[in-house]
Amino acid sequence: MKKTIALIALTGLLFISCKKEKSAAPDQAKNPDQFGVMVGKSANIDMVKKLTAMATSSDFENFKANFAPNAVIHDNLHEITIEENITILKDIKSKGMTLTLGKDPLIWENINNEVDKKTGVKNYVFSYYYATFTRGGKSVKINYNMIFAIKDGKVVEEWDIYDSAPIMDLLK
Template identity: 35%
Template sequence: MNKIIYLLLASSILLACAKKEEANSPKMPNQNGYTVITSENIDMVKKFNDLAIAFDTAAMRAMYSSPQDTINDNLMKLTVGQSLQNLAQLNAAHIKPTIKKYGALWETINDEPNPKGVKNIVIAYIIMNLNNGKESKDVLLQQVCAIKDGKIVEEWDVYDTKPFEELMKAK
């Protein structure tokens, strides 16, 4: 009986360690990489968001690689200037955003760059509070920043616009 148990154990170890061929799974670009939860790029995105809630658009502009970088704001393609204009509208409406917390925040570093030469992507799930002095509303914001050479080269922000619209009307 002991010999059978040892034989089964040895067989399972050999099978587990054997190299498996993945003939049906071709290698895709950017398939491999790794994820970190602390990095200079993560710190940069946090600083960028702190500047946004302080309405420091000049300092934010300096964190982009070019004024022509694409900001995908709820699937609307904007330039840096157009995106910062939206932030100025919040400020003019006296809506004060604050970051309550980062629900999740990490950086993925791909082995191979994408067609734009980007290997570093910072992903953030942010719980943001909006306050116009009368009302307060929370918004979940998903932010993805493509970073190259320490600058944001493309950004994707997805969030519910309804709380923004309601607070803009209430003011």
């Protein structure tokens, strides 16, 4: 009987000593101004990579399906709808221009602790691609910066920032 009680006591001590304590994340404890985290892999990042592939391959039906019905796109500070964005992409293609994006973008997701009051979103994917526009044997390479506000698996707002002058020169 003494051996059984000793075994139970020893087992209890082992469980107590192995118990993990919950503590604040080290970064949050070190920086009180931190309001979220940044990740390099996520479902939202995968979606953005697929979106860019769909745009360059003219798969506009599937491209559009990833946007919320009232999504807003800020194309170099011009507010447009997803339908207007698709029209621009189709127009570029109809003028004999092709778009290719670099295979290794700089891309990450910021996940905020709280919902942004302006957009109603916590998740933002930031991407920096090298984009090559080609037409008639000529091509230009530009830095194409895109930020996607994502909620419930859909893009609700997008900001595209790029130098459009070289693209316009190709269309002349």
